[in-house]
Amino acid sequence: MSGIRKFFQQARPGAISLGLGQPDFPTPDHIKDAAIDAIRNNLTGYTFNTGVYELREAICSKLAVENGISYTPDQVIVTAGAGEALFITITTLVDEGDRVLFADPGFVSYEACAVLAGGRPDGVPLDDTLHLDVEACKEKMDGAKVFVLNSPANPTGTVEDPGTIRAIVEYAADAGVTVISDEVYEHFIYGKEHASAARFGENVVTINATSKTYAMTGWRLGYMAAPDAIVGQAVKVHQYCQTCATSISQYAAIAAYTGGNDCVRMMKDEYAQRRDLLYDGLTRLGFDFPKPEGAFYMFVPMERELFQAIINAGVVIIPGDAFGANAGNYARFSYAASRENITEALKRIATVTG
Ligand SMILES: Cc1ncc(COP(=O)(O)O)c(C=O)c1O
Incomplete structure (x- = not known):
């Protein structure tokens, strides 16, 4: 069980979840x-392993228009969420003993997928503002197999500049x-621009999902x-673990990717x-940290005693060490909450906080 889910089970009744x-x-x-x-029209059978063609076309248009990157429908595999896309990509690329790099702290799946693939997870420490430090990335890169980049980032909410992303992709x-x-x-970026890594090189696998963008996590x-x-x-890998993504969700995703982004705005x-x-x-309560630029998380420095006191006061947040070895004195707050x-949590x- 991930550190996040384990923690959730301990929440007391009436607690407010910022978890x-x-x-x-x-x-x-x-x-x-x-x-x-789709259900009424009986579009409920298996689809191509790689997904309904019209959806893969819609994804390619989205990637061209929104991200400035060029893929053909044959270069897209529709998956059961970004989670499956990460799993099959890492399983495909990583052999026994290969080093897999990712930000530490970072999203929990990267390390787990690396281990499941027989690889060696290797976290790259972040700088004081919780951004990637290009020099620290370069230091670890020689001899590694894969670098997982995540901007905007979970759990830190940081957004990397295009220059940083370009430097990492090129190196x-x-x-x-x-x-x-x-x-x-x-x-979900507030005041900066998103830069897709595939703009800067051919050595990139782009992963995305309807889950967060269109509030479709369960689809x-x-x-x-x-x-x-x-x-x-x-x-x-995909065809033997999944066959295809759910047909109904695929037709829903066509509507998502072709229906305009007013709902997202x-x-x-x-x-x-x-x-x-x-x-x-x-x-105002005395916490001191840079304002996060994206996603819906804040990664807040705090001692373990204060973290426990906040939990005891009935607010669920996640301890930083759920996200890596370098984050013991932090906690993640999610503001995907009303x-x-x-206000009540504060x-x-x-x-x-006295
Ligand atoms: C950075 C990151 N990548 C991937 C995922 C998984 O997304 P999905 O629900 O589409 O599998 C999450 C979910 O929390 C995430 O935070």
């Missing part, structure tokens, strides 16, 4: 309607390292897009207001 990394919005109606139509290309770019939070719909040689191998604006509310509240709940935290 889960899950949008609290309903899936937009036009997407739900497309799924209902990786020279070192023979494949970059896996996990972009599931790309739409299990994501994808990987990669050069032909990698897709050709990854589809073998609405969610982003709301997250931005919640971010201000939580950040202002925490800094403003009302954030009141409860105020009772223990």
Whole structure:
């Protein structure tokens, strides 16, 4: 069980959760309607292993228009969420003993997938502002197999500049390292621009999902897009563990990717207001940390005693060490929670910060 889920089970009744990394919005109606139509039209059988062609076309248009990167439908595999895309990509690329790099602290799956593939996970420490330090990345890159890049990042909420992403991709290309770019939070950035790693080199696998963007975590719909040689191998892993992503979710995803992003902008604006509310509240209470630029997380420095006191006061947050070896004195707050709940959580935290 991941550190996050284990922790959740200990929450007391009545606790306010700032723990889960899950949008609290309903899936937009036009997407739900497309799924209902798919059921009524009996689009409920297996699809191609790689996914419904029309969906892969829609994903390629999205990647061209929103991200400025070029893939063909044959270079896309539709998966059961970004989670499966990460698993099959890492399983495909990593052999026994290969080193897999990722930010520490970072999203929990990277280390686990590396271990399951027989590889050696190797966390890259972040700088004082919780951003990637290009020199620290370069130091670890020689002899490594894969670098997993995640911007905007879970758990830190940081967004890397295009220059940083370019430097990592280019150095990786020279070192023979494949970059896996996990972009599931790309739409939730407050004041900066998202830069897709695949803009800067051919040695990149792009991973994304409908999960966070369209509030569809339970639909299990994501994808990987990669050069032909990698897709050709990854589809073998995918077909034996998954066959295909759920057909109904695939038709829903076509509506998501072709239906315009007004719904996404609405969610982003709301997250931005919640971010201000939580950040202002925490800094007023004496917490001192840079304002995170993306996703819906704050990674807040605090001693373990204070962390425990906040839990005891009835606010669920996640201990930093769930995300790696370098984050014991931090806690992750998620602001994918209503403003009302954030306000109440701040009141409860105020009772223990003195
Ligand atoms: C950075 C990151 N990547 C991937 C995932 C998994 O996404 P999905 O629900 O699409 O499998 C998550 C979920 O929390 C995440 O935070």
